Amino acid sequence: MYICSVKPQIPIAMLSDGKITEIFCMADDFCKFFNATVKKHTLEPADGKRHRNKPNGMSDAEIITILIMFHSCGHRCLKHFYKNL
Secondary structure: OOOOOOOOOOOHHHOOHHHHHHHHHHHHHHHHHHHHHHHHHOOOOOOOOOOOOOOOOOOHHHHHHHHHHHHHHOOOOHHHHHHOO
């Protein structure tokens, strides 16, 4: 049986709001640059039809920030980490 509970290496409380905001800003800048670069180098579909890209509930930068926090805290199970935020 797999057990997800692990003591975190770095408690979330040690990540101040300012540090989390800094991580988010860096992730947001990266996403803006990355999306612009991908859009510039992406080919149009061969069939000429436009494909619908439905927007997500969370931005890419928000997801990246949560994943960075998850990996820095040493949890093994993302579900338990996210529920304990």
